[in-house]
Amino acid sequence: MSAIISLQDRGIVEIAGADATKFLHNLVTNDISKLVPGEARFCALLAPQGKILVDFLVFVEGDGETRRYLLDCPSSLEPDLLRRLGMYKLRAAVRVTSRSDEFAAFAVLGEARPDIPALAMARDPRSETLGWRLIAPRGAKAENAREDYEAARIAAGVPQGGVDFAYGAAFPHEANMDLLAGVDFTKGCYIGQEVVSRTKHRNLVRKRVTPYHVDGEAPAPGTKVMAGEIEIGVAGSHSGDRGLALVRLDRLADAMAAGTILTAGGASLDFVVGRAAG
Incomplete structure (x- = not known):
């Protein structure tokens, strides 16, 4: 069985409520409306100028009014993400909550689906070689094998924000989000969408x-x-x-x-x- 790798620099944010799908879909770079349990989406919240403020993996659990989204994000940016989501919430029927005290992000390299209890689990959508990503209770048994995950990430050409590009200064194309299934060019409007679309269609990378x-x-x-x-x-x-x-x-x-x-x-x-x- 492949090692369960604890990603201690990640935080977990929950978005729930009757308007959760519409709310999140209209903010981020990827199509959330088609996301189903057992899958994950790589997304970013952009500034109006099209630069990445925070990137994250999104999971969904439940259906109908019980549907909720779990965002696996950099823990250092979680407070700012919570603030920005709260700012955009306005009168929408949405609850935005930190769940980092209860849950944590883990990675499992390899093809086989991990046989471990998890709140959410999916193949990492950015690269087949990154295996599985899961959200499980904090304190779940894991191995100290972060160097193995970093080697796989770098070999797959997957950047890490704050090291390979600067948040607030890089466009999605510069961080390879268009190559890593992080941008849906057909979904319609979201914050920063015009800049991202223009960059693609005018080959401005x-x-x-x-x-x-x-x-x-x-x-x-x-x-x-x-x-x-x-x-x-x-x-x-x-x-x-x-x-x-x-x-x-x-x-x-x-x-x-x-x-x-x-x-x-x-x-x-x-x-x-x-x-x-x-």
């Missing part, structure tokens, strides 16, 4: 979090990525000989075409363009 391989020690997060004397981006998270960096795509393409060695903190980086680092 200038930067992306891009995987790389390194021979030797990977650069620390925040290290500048250089093509000769030209700065093309900044390094993010890494595991072993793999890492992620937010780079200017045009400068990366020019450097690769010219055979320019790409470096960060003295390490030579080999970027993997157009696919995950695995």
Whole structure:
């Protein structure tokens, strides 16, 4: 059986009430109206200018008036998420509650469905190689194998907010949300939708979090990525000989075409363009 990995840096927010589906669907980047128990959606709440304020995985439990949504979000951003959801609630029949004292997020790598009690469980929608994501009672038995999850995440090219991109400064395309099933381009209006749609249809993506391989020690997060004397981006998270960096795509393409060695903190980086680092 695969290890149950505790994700202690995640919080759990519950959205319930008669208007919960409409409320959440009209706010986030993905289609919530079609979400069913046993599935999860990768979503973000954006600023009106289209930049990511907080990203999260959404699960649904129950049906009809008992239907409720569980958001698996960064714990550091949970207070701000609760505040923003409360601000948008207005007169909607919706209850927004923190459940982080009771429940926690866990990951299980591998194909087989975990045989463990959970409030909600689904395949991670961002990548098949990330296995299962679940919400279970806090204190559930788990193994100290976070490094295995980080290695799988980085190999799949899945960025982590706050390390690989800055919340409040990055657009969904820059964080690869369009490549990781995090944006529904057919669902209609939501906050920031016009900017996201325009970026896609006008091909305005200038930067992306891009995987790389390194021979030797990977650069620390925040290290500048250089093509000769030209700065093309900044390094993010890494595991072993793999890492992620937010780079200017045009400068990366020019450097690769010219055979320019790409470096960060003295390490030579080999970027993997157009696919995950695995």
